[in-house]
Amino acid sequence: MHVERIVLIQPRHQGTIWGKAAGSPYTLMRLASMVPNDLPVEIWDENLGPLDYARLNANTLVGISSMTLTIDGAREIAAQAHERGSKVVVGGVHATLVPEDVAAWSDAVVVGEAYHTWQRIITDFEANQLQPRYVDETWESLDHLAPISDRVIQLTDEHRNYWTPSLEITRGCPRNCSFCTAIRVSGKVMRLRPIDHVVEEIERRKLVRFFLTDDNFGLNFRLHPEYMEQLFRRLAKLPLDSWSAQSEMMVAQFPDLLALAREAHLDKFFIGFESVNAGNRRDLGGKSQGKVEEYRQAVKAIHAQGIAVVGLFVTGFDHDTPSVFQDTWNFVRATEFDSVSATVLTPFPATPQREELIRQNRLLPNVPWRHYDTAHVTFEPALMSADQLREGYDWLCRQLYSPRSIAVRGVRALRRHPLRRAHAKAFSIFSTDLGYRKAYGLRAT
Numbered sequence: 181m182h183v184e185r186i187v188l189i190q191p192r193h194q195g196t197i198w199g200k201a202a203g204s205p206y207t208l209m210r211l212a213s214m215v216p217n218d219l220p221v222e223i224w225d226e227n228l229g230p231l232d233y234a235r236l237n238a239n240t241l242v243g244i245s246s247m248t249l250t251i252d253g254a255r256e257i258a259a260q261a262h263e264r265g266s267k268v269v270v271g272g273v274h275a276t277l278v279p280e281d282v283a284a285w286s287d288a289v290v291v292g293e294a295y296h297t298w299q300r301i302i303t304d305f306e307a308n309q310l311q312p313r314y315v316d317e318t319w320e321s322l323d324h325l326a327p328i329s330d331r332v333i334q335l336t337d338e339h340r341n342y343w344t345p346s347l348e349i350t351r352g353c354p355r356n357c358s359f360c361t362a363i364r365v366s367g368k369v370m371r372l373r374p375i376d377h378v379v380e381e382i383e384r385r386k387l388v389r390f391f392l393t394d395d396n397f398g399l400n401f402r403l404h405p406e407y408m409e410q411l412f413r414r415l416a417k418l419p420l421d422s423w424s425a426q427s428e429m430m431v432a433q434f435p436d437l438l439a440l441a442r443e444a445h446l447d448k449f450f451i452g453f454e455s456v457n458a459g460n461r462r463d464l465g466g467k468s469q470g471k472v473e474e475y476r477q478a479v480k481a482i483h484a485q486g487i488a489v490v491g492l493f494v495t496g497f498d499h500d501t502p503s504v505f506q507d508t509w510n511f512v513r514a515t516e517f518d519s520v521s522a523t524v525l526t527p528f529p530a531t532p533q534r535e536e537l538i539r540q541n542r543l544l545p546n547v548p549w550r551h552y553d554t555a556h557v558t559f560e561p562a563l564m565s566a567d568q569l570r571e572g573y574d575w576l577c578r579q580l581y582s583p584r585s586i587a588v589r590g591v592r593a594l595r596r597h598p599l600r601r602a603h604a605k606a607f608s609i610f611s612t613d614l615g616y617r618k619a620y621g622l623r624a625t
């Protein structure tokens with residue numbers, strides 16, 4: 181078959197703020213870079229505006245990436261594409277978790293990674309032999325990944341269209357938290373990209389700020405300290421403004437690496453403290469124990485090296501009572517977080533946690549997938565009612581994201597920087613809390 185073009189689509193989840201979407205469509209940028217150069221490829225991001233379905237036809241292969249929250253949007257896009265005769269391939273975390281559901285309305289489902297399957301899918305489409313399912317869960321080395329191509333850099337125009345470019349340096353996480361779905365698409369083995377590749381990509385994409393997609397970058401302080409040291413020394417030489425990464429709090433135990441990270445322009449760690457309730461420790465995968473004094477010490481130690489801390493908290497665990505909201509707020513107020521994210525525990529499909537809730541008949545009926553945004557209540561908690569969780573969470577968010585709270589945290593964070601840098605730092609400091617405020621606000625819709 182003659183392939184006219186390949187169209188990779190990201191369904192809408194957040195829209196834009198002042199004309200730009202939050203994060204660059206990194207997943208699609210990687211996939212688009214693997215499309216052979218003689219084949220036209222496009223990235224359509226529904227966050228940036230409505231999709232031009234009229235340009236699809238039977239010679240178009242449509243690829244959609246989706247998380248649970250956007251899977252219903254993905255299905256609508258697939259239906260539109262099918263009306264115009266296109267074939268539709270769906271991948272990403274939701275397709276990986278429940279491929280049989282996605283198979284019902286797509287032509288092919290991609291489970292796991294696509295570094296080996298995506299090119300085969302294109303060849304199979306050309307040969308009219310698209311298979312219903314492609315699986316890659318081998319978690320192979322990241323050494324030979326196709327780099328983001330110049331063609332893709334041009335067509336994404338990420339500096340104009342997105343607030344924060346994404347970048348991947350490591351992938352996977354050997355922890356096995358019962359609620360985690362990220363490890364289903366990135367694997368339980370920690371893999372590292374060659375430092376030369378990372379530096380080359382930063383330079384070619386002309387990145388000065390970025391957010392790491394790595395699920396637990398900080399764990400490498402313990403697992404791969406030499407790699408981290410080399411990485412930081414190389415990044416220190418680049419003209420970067422700032423970058424941020426997800427981590428667990430044990431990075432606080434590595435002051436020397438933290439100092440190098442700061443020199444490498446690492447500005448902010450997003451740290452999953454998860455819960456202030458020690459009763460929940462069995463659910464926290466060993467990385468947090470609900471010991472608030474330890475959390476406080478960790479924040480201090482990380483701040484001491486000049487790195488900001490965004491505290492991530494989840495409410496609704498089985499040992500949480502209605503007091504968890506006031507306890508979380510008290511703890512946040514007394515601890516100098518730079519920003520805070522509070523979410524509701526969310527039993528994503530195919531997690532051990534969801535299996536257990538199903539066994540106990542505790543999932544709320546008829547909750548649409550778009551409410552799996554970590555801000556809606558989707559199950560009956562153990563020690564409070566669903567309404568108590570909903571109201572308590574609303575109350576907590578009103579405290580956390582009030583203009584006053586955001587201002588207090590922001591001004592406190594600004595004070596840690598020299599006055600001459602305050603202007604440059606203001607965006608990074610306030611944007612995280614404001615982004616969370618907006619995401620929480622979407623809960624009402």
Ligand code: B12
Binds near residue numbers: 190193244295554
């Ligand atoms: C970057 C990111 C974001 C960015 C989004 C950037 C963007 N594209 O718009 C931001 C920060 C905005 C974001 C927001 C949220 N996110 Co997020 N995010 C991620 C993260 C960390 C990395 C994804 C990524 O880019 N990886 C790098 C690329 C290269 O790898 P990849 O995506 O896995 O893609 C590979 C394969 O999956 C496959 N593939 C994927 N799609 C497709 C499509 C086709 C056609 C094919 C062939 C293959 C394929 O091929 C790729 C190459 O191998 C993931 C964690 C993870 N590890 O997936 C969470 C993750 C996707 N997010 C998650 C969640 C829950 C959210 C939020 C809803 C809530 C929250 N508290 O974070 C919000 C959304 C809020 C809202 N209302 O919109 C969950 C989703 C769980 C689920 N089952 O749906 C994840 C898995 C994290 C987690 N803790 O579990 N997120």
Ligand code: SF4
Binds near residue numbers: 355357360467
């Ligand atoms: S530490 Fe984070 S990335 Fe690792 S398994 Fe737990 S939730 Fe997932």
